[in-house]
Amino acid sequence: MEKVLMKGTEAIGEAAIRAGCRIYCGYPITPQSELLAYLAKKMPHIEGASFLQSESEVAAINMIYGAAGAGARAMTSSSSPGVSLKQEGISYIAGAELPCVIVNASRGGPGLGSIQPAQSDYFQATKGGGHGDYRLIVLAPKSVQEMYDYTFDAFDLADKYRTPVMLMCDGALSQLMEPVVLKDIEVKKYEKPWATTGAKGRKPVLVSSLRIDPADMEKQNDHLFEKYEKIIANEARYESTCNADTEYVVVAYGIMARIAQTAIKKLRQEGIEVGLIRPITLWPFPVQAFDGLRDQAKLFISLELNKGQMVEDVRLAVNGKAPVEFYGRSGGMMPKPDEIVEVIKRKISGVEKCNK
Secondary structure (H helix, E strand, O other): OEEEEEEHHHHHHHHHHHOOOOEEEEOOOOOOHHHHHHHHHHHHHOOOOEEEEOOOHHHHHHHHHHHHHOOOOEEEEEOHHHHHHOHHHHHHHHHOOOOEEEEEEEEOOOOOOOOOEOOOOHHHHHOOOOOOOOOOEEEOOOOHHHHHHHHHHHHHHHHHHOOEEEEEEEHHHHHOEEEEEEOOOOOOOOOOOOOOOOOOOOOOOOOOOOOOOHHHHHHHHHHHHHHHHHHHHHHOOEEEOOOOOOOEEEEOOHHHHHHHHHHHHHHHHOOOOEEEEEEOEEEOOOHHHHOOOOOOOOEEEEEEOOOOOHHHHHHHHHOOOOOEEEEEOOOOOOOOHHHHHHHHHHHHHHHHHHHO
């Protein structure tokens, strides 16, 4: 295994190549343009691989639709406004049950916003940003190493469930440079009899999300949600530092989880029992991480780089058994650990006063 210093975007690009991605179509936008640059340099030297800088984000996602429909491991990437432009195509891909990977290095918004890191695309990623009833599997790394590792997971999950998978990072992680162990991860092979590779002596296949008959459309939606139930049951992932003594629980993902970890370490040194739940899959949201904590903890705090989005899923997971508070910075502003320490102390104090 080789250990190298890489940017987050470069780690995704290297992992995608090693995971068997042979079609990349995308359009440059800060802060993920280095991913295009990395793949543009590497992919022309790989047999059977194609890199294409498309004329727009809309074109890129529809090219991915075609590549995935032909059975290729395909990937596109963008940042918040660009991912918004891809939403119609993402809905088509989900409706046609095609596997692909979509990378979002999210940045401050709404609108053109800023080029600084944010987590304000949570709703878009987890609730289905396009039209119709569908879901994406959403993976949220917190380090450059995980950006490498989770890229393999994203391609495997996409093929396993025939669904688009989003790798959700942010401007900080995409630009961060850290040592990465380039692991030799086994690339799983999946049969794709549904792929449009030409009849070749068999019956032709059709890949489409169109269902003219409403009864047929409802049947397809029922089928999709049966698949989503399997994903919920089998693929929800998280990390937790909570134990039997945890009184206060912080919930955070991605770069915010790293900031929270430093803050929690300081709080524990002061004798305050704070634990962290870090969702790794934003969808399916890891509700099971809250088992045993709902009746035990005095307070849950959702920390986010937005004005309050994941906190809705935290409240659903806690199910009214304990107070749920929120703290966030937005527009590309990132808090320091000492700021989070003071926020947690203030919210704990407020709950303790109410309990007296």
